[in-house]
Structures are given as C-alpha cells and as structure tokens.
Amino acid sequence: MKIRIKFTKQGTMKFIGHLDLMRFFQKVMRKADVDICYSEGFSPHQIMSFAAPLGVGLTSLGEYVDIEVNSTGSTTEMLARINAVMVEGITATAYKKLPDHAGSAMSMVAAADYTTSFRTEYEPEDGKTFSASFKEFLENDEIWVKKKTKKGEKDVNIRPMIYSLNIGTNKILMQLATGSSANLKPEMVVRAYLDAAGQELAEFAMLIQREDLYADLGMDGQRRLVPLSRLGEDIE
Amino acid sequence: MRKLALSDEILLSIDKPARYIGNELNMVVKNPGMVDIRFAMCFPDVYEIGMSHMGIQILYEMFNRREDVYCERVFSPWTDLDAVMRDKNIPLFSLESQDPVKDFDFLGITLQYEMCYTNILQVLDLSHIPLRSKDRSETDPIVIGGGPCAYNPEPLAPFFDLFYIGEGEAVYDELLDAYKKIKQIGGSREEFLMLAAVIPGIYVPAFYDVTYHDDGTIDTFRPNRKGILPIVKKVVISDVDTVKYIEKPLVPFIKVTQDRVVLEIQRGCIRGCRFCQAGNVYRPLREHSLEYLKDYASKMLKITGHEEISLSSLSSSDYSQLQELVTFLIDEFKGKGVNISLPSLRIDAFSLDVMSKVQDVKKSSLTFAPEAGSQRLRDVINKGLTEEAIIRGAAEAFHGGWNRVKLYFMLGLPTETVEDMEGIALLSEKVAETYYDEIPKEQRRGKVQVVASSSFFVPKPFTPFQWAAMCTKEEFLERAYIVKNKFREMLNFKSLKYNWHEADLTVLEGVLARGDRKIADVLEEAYRQGALYDSWSEHFHNDIWLKAFETCGINMDFYTTRERSLTETFPWDFIDAGVTKEFLIREWKLAGRQVVTPNCRQQCSGCGAKEFGGGVCYEDKN
Numbered sequence: 001m002k003i004r005i006k007f008t009k010q011g012t013m014k015f016i017g018h019l020d021l022m023r024f025f026q027k028v029m030r031k032a033d034v035d036i037c038y039s040e041g042f043s044p045h046q047i048m049s050f051a052a053p054l055g056v057g058l059t060s061l062g063e064y065v066d067i068e069v070n071s072t073g074s075t076t077e078m079l080a081r082i083n084a085v086m087v088e089g090i091t092a093t094a095y096k097k098l099p100d101h102a103g104s105a106m107s108m109v110a111a112a113d114y115t116t117s118f119r120t121e122y123e124p125e126d127g128k129t130f131s132a133s134f135k136e137f138l139e140n141d142e143i144w145v146k147k148k149t150k151k152g153e154k155d156v157n158i159r160p161m162i163y164s165l166n167i168g169t170n171k172i173l174m175q176l177a178t179g180s181s182a183n184l185k186p187e188m189v190v191r192a193y194l195d196a197a198g199q200e201l202a203e204f205a206m207l208i209q210r211e212d213l214y215a216d217l218g219m220d221g222q223r224r225l226v227p228l229s230r231l232g233e234d235i236e
Numbered sequence: 237m238r239k240l241a242l243s244d245e246i247l248l249s250i251d252k253p254a255r256y257i258g259n260e261l262n263m264v265v266k267n268p269g270m271v272d273i274r275f276a277m278c279f280p281d282v283y284e285i286g287m288s289h290m291g292i293q294i295l296y297e298m299f300n301r302r303e304d305v306y307c308e309r310v311f312s313p314w315t316d317l318d319a320v321m322r323d324k325n326i327p328l329f330s331l332e333s334q335d336p337v338k339d340f341d342f343l344g345i346t347l348q349y350e351m352c353y354t355n356i357l358q359v360l361d362l363s364h365i366p367l368r369s370k371d372r373s374e375t376d377p378i379v380i381g382g383g384p385c386a387y388n389p390e391p392l393a394p395f396f397d398l399f400y401i402g403e404g405e406a407v408y409d410e411l412l413d414a415y416k417k418i419k420q421i422g423g424s425r426e427e428f429l430m431l432a433a434v435i436p437g438i439y440v441p442a443f444y445d446v447t448y449h450d451d452g453t454i455d456t457f458r459p460n461r462k463g464i465l466p467i468v469k470k471v472v473i474s475d476v477d478t479v480k481y482i483e484k485p486l487v488p489f490i491k492v493t494q495d496r497v498v499l500e501i502q503r504g505c506i507r508g509c510r511f512c513q514a515g516n517v518y519r520p521l522r523e524h525s526l527e528y529l530k531d532y533a534s535k536m537l538k539i540t541g542h543e544e545i546s547l548s549s550l551s552s553s554d555y556s557q558l559q560e561l562v563t564f565l566i567d568e569f570k571g572k573g574v575n576i577s578l579p580s581l582r583i584d585a586f587s588l589d590v591m592s593k594v595q596d597v598k599k600s601s602l603t604f605a606p607e608a609g610s611q612r613l614r615d616v617i618n619k620g621l622t623e624e625a626i627i628r629g630a631a632e633a634f635h636g637g638w639n640r641v642k643l644y645f646m647l648g649l650p651t652e653t654v655e656d657m658e659g660i661a662l663l664s665e666k667v668a669e670t671y672y673d674e675i676p677k678e679q680r681r682g683k684v685q686v687v688a689s690s691s692f693f694v695p696k697p698f699t700p701f702q703w704a705a706m707c708t709k710e711e712f713l714e715r716a717y718i719v720k721n722k723f724r725e726m727l728n729f730k731s732l733k734y735n736w737h738e739a740d741l742t743v744l745e746g747v748l749a750r751g752d753r754k755i756a757d758v759l760e761e762a763y764r765q766g767a768l769y770d771s772w773s774e775h776f777h778n779d780i781w782l783k784a785f786e787t788c789g790i791n792m793d794f795y796t797t798r799e800r801s802l803t804e805t806f807p808w809d810f811i812d813a814g815v816t817k818e819f820l821i822r823e824w825k826l827a828g829r830q831v832v833t834p835n836c837r838q839q840c841s842g843c844g845a846k847e848f849g850g851g852v853c854y855e856d857k858n
Binding site: 010011012013015016017020021023024026027028029030031038043044046056057085087088089119203204 | 244258575
C-alpha cells in the first residue's frame with residue numbers, strides 16, 4: 001500500500017540537510033512503529049522516497065515523502081503516532097493512501113510555491129521602485145541566465161519556468177517549475193532581476209519558504225497543478 | 237520557536253551547522269530559570285566525536301533526572317566556527333538553551349584522551365572563562381574534569397577547580413547537593429571547594445603543593461590546608477545493576493561516529509594486559525545482569541529508532557552470558573531490520589557462528605589484536621592470545637567465507653627485540669598462508685587480504701609499565717621500518733599490507749600521559765601559539781609543540797625516554813585507583829621475566845580492587 005506523508009520543516013530544522021532528514025525519517029518510521037515495507041537482500045532498507053530535496057537554509061510547509069506499508073491505521077491515528085516521535089519544527093500534516101498505480105512524489109512533482117522576502121538588513125531601499133521595476137522585468141518573454149551544470153555553465157531561458165510571481169510588501173510569492181525536467185530556484189529569479197538592474201544579490205539576503213509542491217495533471221501542454229497531497233485519500 | 241546563539245548568516249557559512257543547533261530527538265528541555273544548578277557538560281572535541289561517547293549521555297540523563305538541575309551539552313566548535321567566534325567575540329554556548337557557558341554554575345569536561353587537552357583551553361577561552369583556576373571570580377562556573385585522563389590530572393591541574401576520580405554515578409549527587417547548600421547560604425567558591433574536597437573521589441588541585449628534587453622528580457606532594465586528605469580514592473559502583481544506564485539516548489541528525497545504540501555490558505576487565513590503563517583503573521570487572529541488558533536493549537532501540545545495536549566493553553567475550561544475550565538480540569531484533577555489531581570479540585567457533593548470522597561475511601573483516609609479534613613479547617605484556625589461537629581462528633574464519641583479516645600490534649613495548657618486531661610480518665604471513673593451505677583453489681573468493689597496523693606504545697599511569705622508558709620518535713620509526721622491510725621478504729607479500737601510526741603525536745601523548753604540573757605551562761603556550769584539535773592529524777602541528785617546550789624550558793625526554801626507579805614519586809601517586817603500587821611493581825617485575833599472570837577468573841592476583849566490594853572478586857563466593 002502506498003502512503004504519502006506531507007510535513008513541515010520549520011525553525012532551526014532548516015539547517016538539517018536532505019540526507020540527514022532522510023535518516024531522521026527512517027528512525028521516525030521505526031519509533032512510530034509504522035509497518036513499513038523493506039527491500040529484499042542482506043541489508044534491507046525501508047521503501048521510502050522524498051519528493052524534492054529542500055536546500056539547507058529554507059523552511060517549508062509542504063514537503064512530501066512516499067512510503068510503502070504492509071498495513072496502516074487511520075490517518076488520524078498515524079498522524080498522532082508519527083507526530084508523537086517528531087522534534088520541534090518537523091510536523092506531519094497529511095497522511096494519505098495513494099492509488100496503487102500512482103506515480104511517486106519524486107516523479108510527479110512539477111511545481112512549487114515559494115514565499116520569499118529580504119532579511120531586514122538586506123531590504124531594497126525603495127520598495128515601490130523595486131516592485132515596479134521587477135514587474136516590468138517579468139514582462140520579458142525571455143529571461144536568460146547562466147546555470148551551472150555538471151559540464152560547466154550553460155545559458156537557460158528561465159521565463160517559461162516562472163509560472164506566476166506576485167510582489168507584495170517585502171514579500172514575493174512565486175510559483176516555479178520544480179522537478180527533474182525543469183527546475184528553478186527562487187534566488188535565481190531574484191538574482192536574474194538584480195543582475196539585469198546592475199545590482200548584486202548578497203549572500204543570505206533572502207528568507208525563503210517553500211509553501212507546497214504540485215503535480216501537473218494537465219493534458220496537451222495545458223498546465224493543471226494539483227498539490228501532491230490531493231492525489232491521495234484520507235484513511236478512515 | 238527556539239532561538240539560536242548563532243545567526244543564520246554564520247550557520248549557513250560554516251560546515252555542518254547541525255553541530256550547533258541542538259533540538260535532536262530526546263534532547264532535554266527545561267526552563268533554566270526554574271532550576272538551582274545549571275551544568276554544562278562538555279566533550280572537548282567536535283560534535284560527531286562527543287555525541288558518540290556514552291559516558292556523557294549517562295551523566296546527562298542522571299543530572300536531568302534531578303528537578304533542581306538542568307544539564308546541557310557543549311562541544312568544541314570546529315575550526316571554521318572557532319575563527320568566526322573569535323572574530324566576532326561570540327561566547328561559547330550550550331546546545332540546549334543556547335545560553336553562554338559562562339552563565340552556568342558548572343562546566344564539566346570529560347577527559348577521554350590526552351590529545352584533546354588544547355581543546356579544553358579552547359572551550360574555556362571561547363567561553364570567556366579565565367584559563368587558570370586561580371584567576372576565576374565568584375561568577376565563573378566551577379570547572380570540573382573527569383574520565384580516564386583524570387587518573388593523572390596533573391598536566392591540567394591549574395586549569396581545573398576540581399577533578400572527579402572514578403565513576404560518575406557514585407558521588408555527583410553529593411557534590412551537587414554541597415554546591416546547592418553553599419549557594420543557598422551565599423558561600424564563596426573557596427567554601428564550596430573546601431566542602432567538595434572531602435567528598436570521596438574529589439580532588440581540588442589548588443589544595444595541594446608540589447615540591448621537586450633537583451633532578452626534576454617529585455619530592456613532596458601534600459595538602460596545603462587542614463582537613464584535606466593526602467590521598468584521593470577513586471569511587472566506583474560496586475553493583476552496576478543498581479545504577480541506571482541511558483533510557484533516552486540523544487539521536488543526532490548528522491552522522492556521528494557511533495550512529496547506533498551502544499549497550500555497555502560490563503565495566504572493567506579480567507585480562508590484566510600490562511600496557512592497558514583501562515584494564516587496570518576500571519577494575520574490578522562488574523557485569524550487568526542479562527535481564528538488565530535485555531531491558532535496556534529493547535528500550536533504547538524503541539526510543540531511538542536506531543537500526544543498529546552494538547555491545548560495548550573492554551572484552552565482550554568475557555561476559556559470562558554473552559551467548560544468551562546475543563541469541564536474545566538476534567531472535568528479538570534481527571527480523572525487524574536491526575543490525576547487531578559485536579566489537580572486541582575473541583575469534584572462535586562461537587563468535588564466528590554469531591558473526592555469520594549478524595554480518596554480511598563478504599563485506600566484513602575479522603580483527604585480531606595480538607599486540608606483539610612474538611609469543612615471548614606477548615608474555616611480557618600478558619596478552620593471553622597465542623599464535624595457535626590466531627591461526628585456528630583465522631582458519632575457521634576462512635572456512636566460514638571471510639577472506640579479510642586485520643591484525644593490531646604495538647611497537648616500542650618494553651624489552652622488544654628485532655625478532656619481536658619481525659614477528660609482526662611473520663605472523664601476518666602465517667595468517668595469509670593459512671588461507672591458501674586451508675581453502676582449496678576452486679573455493680577461494682579472490683586473494684586473502686591481511687592488514688597489519690601498529691601503534692606506538694605509550695606507558696600510562698596505573699599500569700605495570702608506568703616505570704617503562706618510551707622510545708624516541710626516531711626509534712619508533714626505525715622499528716616501523718624494520719617491520720616494513722621484513723614484510724617485503726614475505727612470500728605472500730602481495731596479500732599483506734602494513735601501516736603504522738604517527739610517531740610525533742605518540743611522543744607528545746607520552747609526555748601528557750605521565751606529565752606533572754610543569755606541563756601545564758607548555759599546554760597553555762602551545763594553545764596560545766595555535767595548537768588545537770591535536771588528535772586530528774591534519775591539524776596537529778608538531779613544530780608548535782616543540783617550540784612551546786623550548787619556550788617553557790621543559791625537556792620532553794624527562795617524561796618519555798627515562799626509565800623510572802621503583803622509589804620515584806609519580807605525579808599521580810596521590811590517587812588510590814584500587815590497584816596497589818605493590819601489585820603494579822610485582823607485575824612490572826614479572827613482565828621483565830616474561831611470566832604471565834592468570835586472569836581474574838582463573839586466580840586472584842591480589843591487585844587491590846577487591847576492596848570495592850563487588851564484581852568478579854566475589855563471583856561464585858555467595
């Protein structure tokens with residue numbers, strides 16, 4: 001049986017890297033007595049996969065891990081059991097049974113929502129001008145940036161990967177392409193704008209929170225984004 | 237949400253920020269304002285090393301069981317953060333509350349190995365606590381040290397307000413109660429130290445004066461005020477089942493050295509190897525009952541979610557109910573994806589059978605610790621392992637599917653000859669030959685691989701070799717080359733590998749291990765000149781140390797290459813560690829005559845540890 005767990009990563013837990021988070025969840029499964037399936041072989045491992053690694057320094061309200069179990073309690077019971085063995089900052093918020101044929105969170109993820117803001121000492125001097133010219137910048141059909149790849153650098157047009165972007169009072173909401181086929185990080189968007197404006201994005205200038213992750217259920221090139229948690233059902 | 241001592245900018249620009257944020261599973265959270273005593277428990281090395289040590293976790297839990305105490309953890313910041321903290325003048329903090337260590341009542345530092353001594357000074361310095369006890373004010377924490385190196389605390393004497401000699405569970409409650417009492421009546425630091433100094437096991441270095449002969453050896457070592465005893469006696473728990481082990485081990489986020497449940501099955505050792513400090517100072521051997529261990533194994537695996545459990549002791553094969561314990565662990569947990577690791581096992585039919593059940597034979601290697609290359613020298617050091625037993629064990633292992641063997645040796649042991657050194661290569665060759673003799677060609681899975689490593693011998697206090705001369709760096713390396721060259725002559729040279737430890741580091745360890753109070757100045761000078769993380773070979777700078785010895789006018793050879801006379805007063809002689817000097821002298825003489833001493837279960841050798849009233853000394857005598 002496939003299960004999808006949605007969880008938060010808040011506060012000091014933003015300093016825990018992806019590999020360590022994976023190890024943490026393996027322990028959580030054992031502590032909470034989740035009847036998780038193990039792989040075959042001499043050193044069996046839990047059947048578990050995460051949607052999309054979150055960078056160190058980012059917080060999130062919408063992280064996902066898929067597991068396979070032999071048996072399970074209800075959503076309410078399992079959330080209580082899992083959260084009883086978590087640490088401050090990491091909380092499971094959904095526990096859904098997936099259809100048997102469902103694709104993994106990792107293969108399905110297509111987009112992410114981010115809320116970003118500047119840390120106090122890094123805020124733009126003139127918020128209004130910043131927001132007006134940023135909006136203008138986004139009117140471009142193409143935004144070319146240099147992206148680091150395994151083989152060096154290459155030029156990428158990131159404009160098609162920005163699905164939406166709203167600028168509020170010291171807050172930028174973005175919906176960006178995420179996943180294996182196209183992946184865009186929020187700092188990259190802000191950096192592209194500042195580069196074009198002849199400014200530099202200081203290291204650590206941004207506070208970034210991932211809000212949720214989406215699958216694209218659209219057909220024929222029409223995007224239809226659905227939160228990964230909606231692809232499963234609560235267990236009564 | 238918890239507040240951190242370090243800003244996001246700092247945490248995101250250093251390696252492994254998770255070392256400094258706390259919040260691990262089973263971290264104890266209390267309101268610091270609601271307790272009487274705040275205790276900062278420090279392991280003076282990096283987080284991953286410190287968190288792998290069970291001793292501080294036992295004490296962490298024990299202290300926090302008291303409602304009036306909040307015990308928190310402190311580790312050495314890694315060199316990257318160390319630089320930032322100095323630059324920005326950020327005081328060292330505890331992981332739990334993230335409060336400055338300087339605001340605590342106690343700073344307890346565990347002394348596990350000599351090469352961490354400069355890190356102790358780093359911890360004090362970064363905490364903004366004066367390095368020397370005499371310079372501390374009423375508001376500074378009381379700095380207390382404990383652990384194996386407290387059996388010769390003298391090189392550290394000026395930096396500590398007190399030392400705890402023995403097992404932590406024994407008298408810490410009494411010490412904390414004394415502190416509370418003094419605090420309530422508004423007493424001074426000095427008054428507390430006076431009260432503490434009369435508690436068994438507690439040593440207040442400032443209350444003792446040392447005078448020296450012209451040749452540099454100790455003339456007198458005695459209390460400088462009334463009511464202070466000239467001898468400090470170690471404290472131990474006579475029945476280890478009466479104290480709690482760790483019920484809620486902390487579970488780090490990042491991978492640490494011991495990333496598993498560690499179950500201490502017994503304390504002490506019956507073997508009496510003459511080079512081994514632990515085997516002497518932790519006497520007598522005291523076993524936990526099977527029921528105690530089953531209970532803790534289950535509890536700890538359940539509460540940590542760890543996927544591995546390891547048994548810990550100086551010699552696990554000597555645990556009298558090992559078979560029952562291992563069978564229980566396999567039956568109970570193997571099916572639940574839990575690995576079982578069994579270090580320090582003697583290789584025999586039983587252990588091979590167990591290991592084939594709990595490990596992947598193809599991936600694991602077998603370890604033997606003959607410690608010396610010849611039977612003659614093994615008799616000198618009283619290491620009971622015979623060549624016959626090694627070859628038999630290896631043969632059985634090869635039949636069981638293993639083809640990798642590790643052999644551990646020491647070089648520079650007392651009375652060592654060229655034959656003993658070459659014996660390391662010869663024994664390794666014999667192990668390799670055993671593989672080719674025993675296993676028919678068609679059944680071999682590749683070549684056999686024998687890796688021999690040697691460390692250099694360091695004489696330690698409270699061992700029969702405390703009188704022994706240590707080799708110079710040049711002598712050590714010369715011996716390593718003799719072994720290396722002998723390896724080249726071996727028929728199966730291509731199946732053998734030989735490596736050895738760093739000699740510089742060993743010589744310094746030798747000075748610190750048997751050092752006196754005069755060494756403290758060298759320590760401080762070396763630290764001031766940049767020595768830190770000396771146990772990490774990439775951070776060890778021998779030139780800094782050599783310069784520091786020179787600056788302080790201290791001759792290293794006085795501490796290392798000199799064989800002591802039986803009448804010399806040692807810096808640690810004021811400690812009663814249970815084993816008597818008479819016993820150690822007897823053993824030192826027997827070593828010279830290559831006479832072995834039976835282990836505690838075969839025959840009592842009257843070492844003196846019987847007076848602690850428990851353990852192996854009283855087995856079968858109820």
